[in-house]
Amino acid sequence: MAPDALRIHDDRLHEDIEKVLVPSAAIAARVRALAIAIGEDYSHADGRLTVVPVMTGSLLFAADLVRALPQRRMRIQLTTVSSYGGTHTATRGSAIVGALPKHLEGHHILIVDDILDSGGTLRLLRSEFIARGAADVRACVLLRKRIPSALSTPCEYVGFDIDDEFVVGYGLDYDDLYRNLPYVGTLRKDALSR
Ligand code: 5GP
Ligand code: MG
Numbered sequence: 001m002a003p004d005a006l007r008i009h010d011d012r013l014h015e016d017i018e019k020v021l022v023p024s025a026a027i028a029a030r031v032r033a034l035a036i037a038i039g040e041d042y043s044h045a046d047g048r049l050t051v052v053p054v055m056t057g058s059l060l061f062a063a064d065l066v067r068a069l070p071q072r073r074m075r076i077q078l079t080t081v082s083s084y085g086g087t088h089t090a091t092r093g094s095a096i097v098g099a100l101p102k103h104l105e106g107h108h109i110l111i112v113d114d115i116l117d118s119g120g121t122l123r124l125l126r127s128e129f130i131a132r133g134a135a136d137v138r139a140c141v142l143l144r145k146r147i148p149s150a151l152s153t154p155c156e157y158v159g160f161d162i163d164d165e166f167v168v169g170y171g172l173d174y175d176d177l178y179r180n181l182p183y184v185g186t187l188r189k190d191a192l193s194r
Helices: 012-016 024-041 059-068 120-131
Strands: 017-022 049-055 074-076 079-082 095-097 108-116 136-145 157-162 184-187
Touching: 012 017, 017 157, 024 059, 024 136, 024 157, 049 059, 049 120, 059 074, 059 108, 079 120, 095 120, 108 120, 120 136
Parallel strands: 049 074, 049 079, 049 108, 108 136, 136 157
Antiparallel strands: 017 184, 079 095
């Protein structure tokens, strides 16, 4: 990130935020810790690791995570799963949009997603990748909601457990806005109804 002196001071986006749940420094520290754990667990997988960031929510998280991982040969293949559309804040079903990652046979797959909520996204991707011959599939999420559906969904790496609130920032959106916030927070009621 550019030094503050080089940034244009304009905080309009922050005015819509009710409270900051996970500050950017806490995210950065947690990303480093996750990368150390993941790097150790995959030390045998040089050249056979495929990281699959789930778009668009994990854009920032995945970009930071892969740069913090040990510098080994790995593939990065994006996938898109739609679990809710536009301005709806409640998660519905999950469906893969567009092409699935290719050449998964014998590869160790690490799914990277923004938030674990109903668990539909991870269950869907895991079964697809296993059906396509992956050697094994693990998942890493930045956030997990403290609700039964999320806590009961297998997930090997979790950044933060949070309360069951609708959050935005660091990749997470409301109607495709707020993804560029460097932290995770909740929206003010008037921003939600806009
Ligand atoms: P799951 O399949 O686990 O229900 O859904 C995960 C997806 O739902 C996330 O990748 C995200 O796109 C969306 N989602 C779930 N909870 C939230 C939330 O609190 N805020 C935002 N912005 N998206 C959420
Ligand atoms: Mg998502």
